[in-house]
Amino acid sequence: MCGIVAAIAETNIVPTLIEGLNKLEYRGYDSAGIAIVNQDGVERYRALGRVSELEKKTQDLKATAGIAHTRWATHGVPSKRNAHPHVSGGVAVVHNGIIENYESLREELIAQGYVFESETDTETIAHLIELILKTESSLFEAVRQTTQKLVGAYAIAVIEESHPELIVVAREGSPLLLGVSESGIYAASDASALLQVTQQLIYLENGDIAQLKNNQFCITDQAGTPVAREIVVSQLSADAVDLGNYQHYMQKEIFEQPDALANTIEIVASSDQIHTQLFGAQAPQIFKEIDRILILACGTSNYAGQVAKYWLESIAKVPTSVEVASEYRYRTTVPNPRQLVVAISQSGETADTLAALRFAKSLGQEKTFAICNVPESAIVRECELRFITRAGPEIGVASTKAFTTQLAALFMLTLAVAKQRGVLFPAEEGQYLHELRHLPAAVIEVLKLENSIKVWAEKFSSKQDAIFLGRGRHYPIALEGALKLKEISYIHAEAYPAGELKHGPLALIDSEMPVVAIAPNDELLEKLKSNLQEVKARGGELFVFADQGSHITQSDEIHILYLPEHYGELSPILHTVALQLFAYHCALMKGNDVDKPRNLAKSVTVE
Ligand code: AGP
Secondary structure, three states: OOEEEEEEEOOOOHHHHHHHHHHHHHHOOOEEEEEEEEOOEEEEEEEEOOHHHHHHHOOOOOOOEEEEEEEOOOOOOOOOOOOOOEEEOOEEEEEEEEEOOHHHHHHHHHHOOOOOOOOOOHHHHHHHHHHHHOOOOOHHHHHHHHHOOOOEEEEEEEEEOOOOOEEEEEEEEOOOEEEEOOOEEEEEOOHHHOOOOOOEEEEOOOOOEEEEEOOEEEEEOOOOOEOOOOOEEOOOOHHHHOOOOOOOHHHHHHHOHHHHHHHHHHHHOOOOOOOHHHHOOOHHHHHHHOOEEEEEEOHHHHHHHHHHHHHHHHOOOOOEEEEEHHHHOOOOOOOOOOEEEEEEEOOOOOHHHHHHHHHHHHOOOOOEEEEEOOOOOHHHHOOOEEEEOOOOOOOOOOOOHHHHHHHHHHHHHHHHHHHHOOOOOHHHHHHHHHHHHHHHHHHHHHHOOHHHHHHHHHHHOOOOEEEEEEOHHHHHHHHHHHHHHHHHHOOEEEEEEHHHHHHOHHHHOOOOOOEEEEEOOOOOHHHHHHHHHHHHHOOOOEEEEEEOOOOOOOOOOEEEEEEOOOOHHHHHHHHHHHHHHHHHHHHHHOOOOOOOOOOOOOOOOOO
């Protein structure tokens, strides 16, 4: 997704802008650009492809004020012409988000004589500011008036040649924050871009416009009235995102899972009891009052919710529904004020999840709970209760440690709700917490299977399509395994509950259609074995992730990998780790850019 960095300081800001863009690379992008302003005017540099290309072009550039951007194409193809910053006269603009009324604005501007160089919605913003500046001397005022004409979501940063000492930024819908230090003032769409210079951050609110000048900033609302915004000291550390000895962030993040899980469950590390207050002071009361749970999330986070539905209904006995956020936000539903609305998001900024959460609240469902990996994110700020997973920054576009820590958090939530509702016996509570504490060690054992998984990936990577099968709480893990494989290896993969096979997908099975099956030694194993036989009988090749005690007969068509132990309720987490390694090695065999898969963005902050 697009990223913004802006800086105004006493010393050269170009290295800060480039480093900021490097830190934003993980969000996914297709081009990058910088514009600086000094006494000679505005200079712009753009490159298609990597930030490193832009860095080569700006090696000798020096300036004390500038804006920079990584673009992820929405309006117009990835190209240098469409890369930001966009300029009009002496104005340069970078923009995240989507301007919904850009076509009518564009027509108006063309009628006024403006010529468009790009296909982007952003260029309309540059021309609008330039137009207003013909009669208005203040850049801040020109930006403020421009924002009043924009419909949609945006975060923008603007410089202008007759104001070399000034940057103006504004936001509505898309995230934007300021960074404050003794030597400069900064802005970015994501805290990770600013941690190199400061940990003192100010999260701008919708409608905010800020002027950055002379090491000072002033924030107003859209009417131009000054507003106060709190400075928060970020808990994130700048070096938490270095690659270290790993080849890819995804690989690093897969192998960080034992630590990420240990950190996330630390809160129950030395206790045989789950304390409901760990989800917030109001949690005991709220968990007692609720009669349903509604989970809202997208992609991998949605699959975490789907696993949790099995736990919440079987252990906590609470009816639970899981909705894809982009569907829920536009659906007519039956609101229930006694329903706990749980928003799950790694980034906490996913536009659809945030909108679905707001929509749920607008229907009078005020009991809200966030499970998120970014403490300062919008979703966390807008929920009454929260649990912050402690996965650390996740850079690879394909979510790994964020997902397994979400599962750990959801399991703890299940236990807390069950306890508060009086359906969890002390012995069970102790046993579940014991299993939870064993999780990091159990994951370490699964990671040791990497070499065997690599051998499978060698066989598998030439395939065009695949079917994933799972049953019960492992069905969402089949969905996640298929998503991971398609995201990074580009192999077409679909997942089904194994019992659904004979209701249609079986027609696809032949020697060219491999089937990946998740076969833990649980109550559904015998049913699943029958499904595997159905595949074998049609000439399909099976890759089965089993576990101790699964006892499946190996043959030329059935390859089996045994996970070191059967892990009961938490087994989905162990199987996930094996499937992550499988997708990673398939993608590696194909020579794909594992951390930045084509067309995808890390943080989907547009609809
Ligand atoms: C996961 O591998 C994906 N990249 C994607 O499905 C992701 O989980 C989804 O976009 C939701 O993101 P969030 O958790 O940050 O809200």
